């Protein structure tokens with residue numbers, strides 16, 4: 001569904017600008033959009049940030065020197081990313097008082113099918129919609145996150161193409177999974193209309209690609225589903241230090257992890273083990289420290305688990321596309337929903353957490369001027 005055509009960018013930028021202004025400053029969330037879009041495959045991924053694979057120094061890129069600017073165009077944190085994507089999707093930049101971004105409506109939703117409800121983290125709404133989209137041919141795959149094959153209870157990007165895959169990857173893991181990276185696999189598989197599921201940092205990828213005309217990759221994304229998120233944790237912090245060392249949990253017998261004002265670990269024997277969220281903050285993944293987007297403001301629909309009654313997904317319908325998906329899926333009986341206003345505490349909490357995340361973005365005084373080398377920001 002096309003949106004308004006953006007003006008063509010006039011200034012040529014390149015990897016050096018991205019490296020100095022986004023990676024070095026700590027604004028990079030590690031979403032991997034630049035890596036996916038790089039047509040020369042000279043960007044790798046190390047410690048959750050993009051790295052230059054050519055031997056020209058960390059900020060050097062021979063293709064950038066010859067005029068390639070694609071990595072900067074794909075980045076959902078580069079320069080005026082937020083107002084550009086706002087304008088593109090909503091026709092205007094968010095106002096400061098639009099604390100959770102621009103949207104059409106807020107609902108509490110849940111899957112009507114038992115399987116999505118059972119496997120889902122909250123109301124299984126995300127999974128129910130993905131299954132529906134795959135079954136009716138609106139999408140031919142989804143970039144989601146699965147449990148890692150290498151490290152128990154780590155998360156990694158994957159592509160699913162059927163209900164079984166969606167349900168196997170349902171639920172939340174609280175380490176970072178760069179789901180946009182799965183677009184590469186989706187392309188290899190010949191998929192051309194995927195749903196991209198991911199936190200705010202990842203759901204702004206679609207808008208960045210569209211506004212700055214990285215059409216090859218933009219065209220492959222049919223739906224963008226956002227997950228509310230105030231942070232993810234490092235694997236070593238969450239799973240090694242807290243889960244294994246402090247709580248003595250055996251990761252092979254962990255059934256589920258959740259965050260509801262506290263960290264909750266559920267074992268397959270049915271025990272609930274609680275850990276104070278405050279004490280876990282020291283293990284926040286560095287790429288999250290500067291992220292201003294709690295509410296996944298550029299998704300078609302954003303989903304979160306703030307509902308005060310178990311088993312409902314707080315859902316924020318944002319774009320025209322999101323509304324269309326929502327209405328038709330509801331009419332088909334795939335999800336059921338009630339007004340978000342029926343759970344004022346959940347909505348209030350969402351606004352509060354969104355306002356808190358906003359404080360992380362550098363002020364205009366703190367933000368290094370475009371083109372400065374290297375851009376340094378105060379520590380957070």
Ligand SMILES: Cc1cc2nc3c(=O)[nH]c(=O)nc-3n(C[C@H](O)[C@H](O)[C@H](O)COP(=O)(O)OP(=O)(O)OC[C@H]3O[C@@H](n4cnc5c(N)ncnc54)[C@H](O)[C@@H]3O)c2cc1C
Nearest residue numbers: 120121122123124125126127144145171173229304305306
């Ligand atoms: C790291 C993280 C932090 C979150 N923080 C909050 C929060 O602070 N407040 C809040 O209200 N909600 C938060 N959520 C969202 C919440 O946990 C649920 O994902 C959301 O409510 C949707 O529930 P559901 O049952 O409809 O989704 P489901 O049907 O369970 O589908 C969830 C989807 O998320 C994908 N996914 C799981 N883990 C990851 C990951 N690490 N990275 C990317 N994709 C993943 C799954 O593959 C699946 O497609 C967070 C989610 C994540 C992953």
